[in-house]
Each structure stands twice: as C-alpha cells, then as structure tokens.
Amino acid sequence: MVGDRQGWLRCLLAGAVFVVGMTGTTLPTPLYPLYQEKFGFSELTVTVVYAVYAFGVIGVLLLAGNASDTVGRRPTLLWGLGFAAASAICFLSADALGWLYAGRLLSGLSAGLFTGAATAYVMDLAPPGGQSRATLVATAANMGGLGCGPLLAGLLAEYAPEPLLLPFAVHLALVIVSAVVLLRLPETVREPRPLTAVRPQRPALPAQVRPVFVPAATASFAGFALFGVFTSVSPAFLARYLHVDNHAVSGLIVALAFFASTAGQLAVDRFGVSRSLPLGCAVLLAGLAFLAGALSAELLVLVVLAAVVGGAGQGLSFRAALSAIAAAAPVERRAAVISTLFVVAYTGISIPVIGVGLLSGPLGLEQAGLVFTGCMLLLVASAATYVLRRPVRTGVHEG
Known part of the structure; x- marks a missing residue:
C-alpha cells in the first residue's frame, strides 16, 4: 500500500537522522591519542574530556527529559542537531584543551535530547501495526550510530588528510543535511506546547x-x-x-x-x-x-x-x-x-x-x-x- 510505503520511508528517514545525531557523540574516540600528542595531556585528562559528555546527557535527562512530548519531536530534534553542529564547530576550532571540553558537553546535550525524542519519533512515524519493526529501526539507529562514529573518524584519520578536522567537517555537513530532512518530515505530537511548559523530571x-x-x-x-x-x-x-x-x-x-x-x-x-x-x-x-x-x-x-x-x-x-x-x-x-x-x-x-x-x-x-x-x-x-x-x-x- 502507498500509505504504508510512505510511512516506512518517513520512519527510515527519521532513523537516518537518529544515526547522524548519535554518530557525533563517539566521533572523537579514535582521535584521542592525536589530541594527546597535540596538547600533551595525560590519560586522566582523556577520561575527564570523555566523561563531560555523560554529564551533559544526565543534565538533559533531569531538566528536559520529556521535552519532545511537550514541544514536539521536530523542535526537540532540531535543538539536538543544533547542539551537534555546535560540538563539531568546537572540535574544528580546537586550538586548546577547553574546546574539547566544550565540544563534549555540547555532544552530551545533543545525545540527551536525541535518545528519547528520536526513538519516539521513529515509532510515531511507522505505519499502523509496525511498532515492532519500528523498535528495531530505533535500536539499530541508536547503537549503529554510536558505532559509526569511531569507524568514520578512524577511516578518515588514517586514510584522508587533516585527521583532526575532516571527521568533524563531514559530520557537520551530515547534520545540515539531516536538518533539511527533518524539516520535510511531519510533526507527530498533536498539540505541541511552548518551551516554557517543559518541566524538570x-x-x-x-x-x-x-x-x-x-x-x-x-x-x-x-x-x-x-x-x-x-x-x-x-x-x-x-x-x-x-x-x-x-x-x-x-x-x-x-x-x-x-x-x-x-x-x-x-x-x-x-x-x-x-x-x-x-x-x-x-x-x-x-x-x-x-x-x-x-x-x-x-x-x-x-x-x-x-x-x-x-x-x-x-x-x-x-x-x-x-x-x-x-x-x-x-x-x-x-x-x-x-x-x-x-x-x-x-x-x-x-x-x-x-x-x-x-x-x-x-x-x-x-x-x-x-x-x-x-x-x-x-x-x-x-x-x-x-x-x-x-x-x-x-x-x-x-x-
């Protein structure tokens, strides 16, 4: 049926946006040794830079975990893509350690918004009776995106020029394309409310x-x-x-x-x-x-x-x-x-x-x-x- 095909296309496009959002959160992983060489910091600093991401996720979960139910899926995901773009820009600008902390924090804010909102959006867009398959799409997009981050960055860092710049430039381009895709998908929350209606959870x-x-x-x-x-x-x-x-x-x-x-x-x-x-x-x-x-x-x-x-x-x-x-x-x-x-x-x-x-x-x-x-x-x-x-x-x- 045409309606089912259109529903699955939208579901898969939302899943692709989900993949892009989560890819950015693990993109720096194979690059940490290069950052250590560039800035001369210790293993402790690597782990703290990494962990700042989790603090961003926890902050969003506590302060705005139900944001997409309130303001709508698309606005929440657009904010998530905005934080992902800002994170990529921080890494592209990184000439000191502080940029890495900022980039990881922004990446955590993006992931905190994406995890719940994108999962719900993928399931919302599935045709009637397709919830089980939609759950599979959401799961694969979430963890698959996390896996694509180190894979993409590792390949570009090894076989392309500018290993500390090109992975984030590519991801920034993917984020922009994802925003365009998202704007063409329908909103699934029937009565969105303003941002001021979001309450800490x-x-x-x-x-x-x-x-x-x-x-x-x-x-x-x-x-x-x-x-x-x-x-x-x-x-x-x-x-x-x-x-x-x-x-x-x-x-x-x-x-x-x-x-x-x-x-x-x-x-x-x-x-x-x-x-x-x-x-x-x-x-x-x-x-x-x-x-x-x-x-x-x-x-x-x-x-x-x-x-x-x-x-x-x-x-x-x-x-x-x-x-x-x-x-x-x-x-x-x-x-x-x-x-x-x-x-x-x-x-x-x-x-x-x-x-x-x-x-x-x-x-x-x-x-x-x-x-x-x-x-x-x-x-x-x-x-x-x-x-x-x-x-x-x-x-x-x-x-």
Missing part, C-alpha cells in the same frame, strides 16, 4: 520497583562503564601496548562493541526478558574476563573478544533491565523511573572512567584497567546472583 523509585531496579541498575552501570572505558582509553592502550597505530583499526574495534550491543538487544526478543537479564550478566562477565586477559597478556584477539562479547552482554542486559523496570513501574511514574535508570547508566559512563584515569598515573594504564575490571566483575556477579535468587517477574509476554 525528578528521578523516581517507587517501592514496588526497587527489587527489580537494584540488579537491573547494577548491570546497566557496569555495562555502560565497560563502554566508557572502551571508548575513552582503548585507542591509547592499543597504540601504546599493542603497537596498533592504525586509527581505522582502533575505530573498528570500538565500533564492534556498539554493533554487538545492537545484536544483544535484539536477542532479548528470542530469550525473553526474565531470562535475558541473568544471561546478559553472564555474557558481560565473560566480556570483562576477556578485557582482563587483554590487559594482562597484551593480545589483540582478546581486545576484539572483549569488545564483541562485552558489547553483546551490555545490550542483552540493558534492554532486559529497561523492559523489566518499565513493566514493574506504575504507568503514571514510568517515565520518571526509566529516567532514573538512564541516570545510573550514564553515571557508569563517567565516574568509573575518571577513576581509571586517576589510577593510570600511579599504576599505569594496564594496572588501572585491571582494577576497573575487577570492580566491574564484582558488581556484575552480585547482580547475577541477586537475579538468580530472585527471578525477575516482568508481567510482560515472554518470547
């Missing part, structure tokens, strides 16, 4: 959610922490200890973690939510064990396995956690409870990563990574034990 944790929230949030924290370490310091580890100086290779390895996360999220439909959370924890444990082995033995194959297995475990456990918490939360407080989970998850991207940076000075990057891995192994093992003793009851259909 307090985190919430009702009593009936807490038994599910504890293991779900613990696993989410550890999974996002693994992503944080991978996307901040793995290029430096690859270059310094494994002599992998090819930026395309380091970008590809980081991208594999995000692509594997997409596969892990899709696998929840096969295993069901209640089984996916403990299974995700087990896979995440294996990924962390591979990371520990990679740090100890300095083997590239173990780094790749850590990316793929750890990414799959993160995707499996996080989508199961999100589904379980959404099912357990009262309808009228569901959005606030989900925001609480995201705040915990993005705290996982920031605090442990900065911890690795702090320890890398006195201990070295390898030993700091091993301390991090040991702590995350304890967290994930605790979450898995809790879930096995008290199985999650979701109240949703298990596939």
Whole structure:
C-alpha cells in the first residue's frame, strides 16, 4: 500500500537522522591519542574530556527529559542537531584543551535530547501495526550510530588528510543535511506546547520497583562503564601496548562493541526478558574476563573478544533491565523511573572512567584497567546472583 510505503520511508528517514545525531557523540574516540600528542595531556585528562559528555546527557535527562512530548519531536530534534553542529564547530576550532571540553558537553546535550525524542519519533512515524519493526529501526539507529562514529573518524584519520578536522567537517555537513530532512518530515505530537511548559523530571523509585531496579541498575552501570572505558582509553592502550597505530583499526574495534550491543538487544526478543537479564550478566562477565586477559597478556584477539562479547552482554542486559523496570513501574511514574535508570547508566559512563584515569598515573594504564575490571566483575556477579535468587517477574509476554 502507498500509505504504508510512505510511512516506512518517513520512519527510515527519521532513523537516518537518529544515526547522524548519535554518530557525533563517539566521533572523537579514535582521535584521542592525536589530541594527546597535540596538547600533551595525560590519560586522566582523556577520561575527564570523555566523561563531560555523560554529564551533559544526565543534565538533559533531569531538566528536559520529556521535552519532545511537550514541544514536539521536530523542535526537540532540531535543538539536538543544533547542539551537534555546535560540538563539531568546537572540535574544528580546537586550538586548546577547553574546546574539547566544550565540544563534549555540547555532544552530551545533543545525545540527551536525541535518545528519547528520536526513538519516539521513529515509532510515531511507522505505519499502523509496525511498532515492532519500528523498535528495531530505533535500536539499530541508536547503537549503529554510536558505532559509526569511531569507524568514520578512524577511516578518515588514517586514510584522508587533516585527521583532526575532516571527521568533524563531514559530520557537520551530515547534520545540515539531516536538518533539511527533518524539516520535510511531519510533526507527530498533536498539540505541541511552548518551551516554557517543559518541566524538570525528578528521578523516581517507587517501592514496588526497587527489587527489580537494584540488579537491573547494577548491570546497566557496569555495562555502560565497560563502554566508557572502551571508548575513552582503548585507542591509547592499543597504540601504546599493542603497537596498533592504525586509527581505522582502533575505530573498528570500538565500533564492534556498539554493533554487538545492537545484536544483544535484539536477542532479548528470542530469550525473553526474565531470562535475558541473568544471561546478559553472564555474557558481560565473560566480556570483562576477556578485557582482563587483554590487559594482562597484551593480545589483540582478546581486545576484539572483549569488545564483541562485552558489547553483546551490555545490550542483552540493558534492554532486559529497561523492559523489566518499565513493566514493574506504575504507568503514571514510568517515565520518571526509566529516567532514573538512564541516570545510573550514564553515571557508569563517567565516574568509573575518571577513576581509571586517576589510577593510570600511579599504576599505569594496564594496572588501572585491571582494577576497573575487577570492580566491574564484582558488581556484575552480585547482580547475577541477586537475579538468580530472585527471578525477575516482568508481567510482560515472554518470547
């Protein structure tokens, strides 16, 4: 039917905009060693620059997490693209460290607006009966975009001129094209209200959610922490200890973690939510064990396995956690409870990563990574034990 084809075209175009928005958030990943050479800063500074992004995301989640429901999807996403463009301009102008902090903060604000609004928009635009496929499009666009960032930057940095400029110039051009596409798509919020109607969204944790929230949030924290370490310091580890100086290779390895996360999220439909959370924890444990082995033995194959297995475990456990918490939360407080989970998850991207940076000075990057891995192994093992003793009851259909 013509209507269905038009609906899917709009849905896929919104997904493409989603990909562009998320690509910018991971674009600097394989470039951090080059910035270290240019500005002469330490691993600690790398991790802080990286973590500033998470603070931007958390700020948006708390202050404007429901913005697209209030002012509309398109205005929210246009603001997100505006922050993405401003971030790219900061990196293009970077002649001092402060530009990197500004660029990462703006990137976090963009991601905070995009994550919820673009997911809802993709699902809004799908034809009737297409919600399941639209969820797949949104999931693939989100994690696929995150994976495309390091891959694109790594390829351009390795095989094209101006490695610290061209990736951001290309992304800026893609953002402009995305804005044009977005302006041609329809608004799906029926009665948008002015920006002044947006209210801060307090985190919430009702009593009936807490038994599910504890293991779900613990696993989410550890999974996002693994992503944080991978996307901040793995290029430096690859270059310094494994002599992998090819930026395309380091970008590809980081991208594999995000692509594997997409596969892990899709696998929840096969295993069901209640089984996916403990299974995700087990896979995440294996990924962390591979990371520990990679740090100890300095083997590239173990780094790749850590990316793929750890990414799959993160995707499996996080989508199961999100589904379980959404099912357990009262309808009228569901959005606030989900925001609480995201705040915990993005705290996982920031605090442990900065911890690795702090320890890398006195201990070295390898030993700091091993301390991090040991702590995350304890967290994930605790979450898995809790879930096995008290199985999650979701109240949703298990596939």
